[in-house]
Amino acid sequence: MSLKHAILTLLETEEGSGYDLLKRFKDRLGFFWNASHQQIYLQLKKMSEEGLIEFEHETQKGKPNRKVYHVTDQGKQTLMDWIHGSVKVDKVNDAMLVKLYAGHLVNPEVLLAEIQKHTDIHQRMLNTFLALEQDYLSLDDQEKPQYALPYLTLRKGILGEQAWLTWAQEVNAYLKQL
Amino acid sequence: MSLKHAILTLLETEEGSGYDLLKRFKDRLGFFWNASHQQIYLQLKKMSEEGLIEFEHETQKGKPNRKVYHVTDQGKQTLMDWIHGSVKVDKVNDAMLVKLYAGHLVNPEVLLAEIQKHTDIHQRMLNTFLALEQDYLSLDDQEKPQYALPYLTLRKGILGEQAWLTWAQEVNAYLKQL
DNA sequence: TCCTCATATGCAACAAATTGCATAATTCCG
DNA sequence: CGGAATTATGCAATTTGTTGCATATGAGGA
Structure with a gap:
């Protein structure tokens, strides 16, 4: 646990x-x-x-x-x-992907609406993380080292959200072209 | 559920x-x-x-x-x-990040070893996904549409793993320079 | 005054996931 | 011949997480 x-x-x-x-x-x-x-x-x-x-x-x-x-x-x-000790690699259980996988059962609009809703949330999270990154980057060089590891965890959040949004654009482009 | x-x-x-x-x-x-x-x-x-x-x-x-x-x-x-209906945005609980956040308590080598172990697993997953992508891309254009949605879910896997590996490189670079 | 929001804590019932154990047939390797 | 791997299914106990409910203070707005 x-x-x-x-x-x-x-x-x-x-x-x-x-x-x-x-x-x-x-x-x-x-x-x-x-x-x-x-x-x-x-x-x-x-x-x-x-x-x-x-x-x-x-x-x-x-x-x-x-x-x-x-x-x-x-x-x-x-x-x-x-x-x-060692921790396990994170288990992935992504309900949004399940829905997309079964997407042939519904109109593209249903999927587009859901993707849009999630995009808004992920975009807001990314904005929060980018603001926190600015806080770190504007620290004096003497202060940075003590926050370096938390900053690296923040980077994970940023890269993860950016990947999510990039993916959402691919999905959007495909669904709109249908 | x-x-x-x-x-x-x-x-x-x-x-x-x-x-x-x-x-x-x-x-x-x-x-x-x-x-x-x-x-x-x-x-x-x-x-x-x-x-x-x-x-x-x-x-x-x-x-x-x-x-x-x-x-x-x-x-x-x-x-x-x-x-x-609508699904919730995925809950994030990443033990690896917790560990990194608390990383000041241990030698960088401990963190590096853990990151390396996870990197191997994520790299293997990415390779699997890229091979599946090749399978899809080499389909006839007539066959592609029926696999388009599963392919988009695969893209999520690929972009996610790539983001993970990019992040791991940042972490590695930092830890080795210590 | 009433309502909502933020602060602050908690219990109880239920649902879901993990861990450990168990069985059974066949193939493949040494 | 023995051991490990693959295929195939399942139960039980425990741990975790979710949902719903409950309480209390004070501030700020309608």
Whole structure:
């Protein structure tokens, strides 16, 4: 299970609450990991019980209170063990491709509409990632090294989205020509 | 649940056994869908109970007997309903990126070895896809139209793998220069 | 005032996927 | 003759993920 390791990784970099993690996944690390708030809160509870992380209650004014989690030594060790092991190549399960494969059953318009909807979402993600890339590139040369690895993960997001959009253009061109 | 729809799509194109589906996923449609034999056999059983598919026992000599499944009218209808609806954009959960994000905790060699291992696998997949593309491109112009949509899904696999390998080169260049 | 949004956390039921185990026939190689 | 690979199917236990529901505060707009 890697949600555990994704959380350990993020908390090792910077402590935070479940809500913080949710926002980091949603706003910045969508190319990297996605998890619902239900998954995150439950996982934090379990990891806390296993002793991988600990939390302090933080009282806030004007906002609900937070539980701020940080990684314990045991958690750090778990992360180190995991990182020295090997991870599986990502399993691909792409429902959009299934639909296209079966596309002869419907009008091209149905497929075009679906592709368009997905294109909008992917374009928005790419824009987000490109903006983050600009943030990195405008850093001083002294600051860059510490963000180099996260930047490389961002590059994966950018290259992935660009490939998706290139593909969508091929599909569009074909479907419109029908 | 989309394994159901992936199976309906494949069986609608051509009837087959659980083992056939497993091989189609593994050898040809890995860019498209992946499922274990346990998942497939269980799903076939469920779909059979729901009336979406039916099977005939096929006795073989020299090999174990097979159950050859085909889609029923009800199954076809279920597929049509699904294809007219909309699918969610794929959820990304990439353990390799998590590892790279946390890469400051280990020697670059650890990351390089992992990247290399994944590169080999992705390169092999790309080669498979490119060979399939050649098969399509060498078809007569009269035959191409009926495979056009599957070909577009193949293009997704090719563009995706190429993007992955391009990214891996960036990562390699960075890690080696450390 | 009411509604929605953002912040912040959680449980319970259900669906799906993974891991481990199990069986059985034949072919192919040493 | 023994062992491994290929073909072919399946169950059970566990882990993960999804969907639905629930609660509470405060800010900002209609």
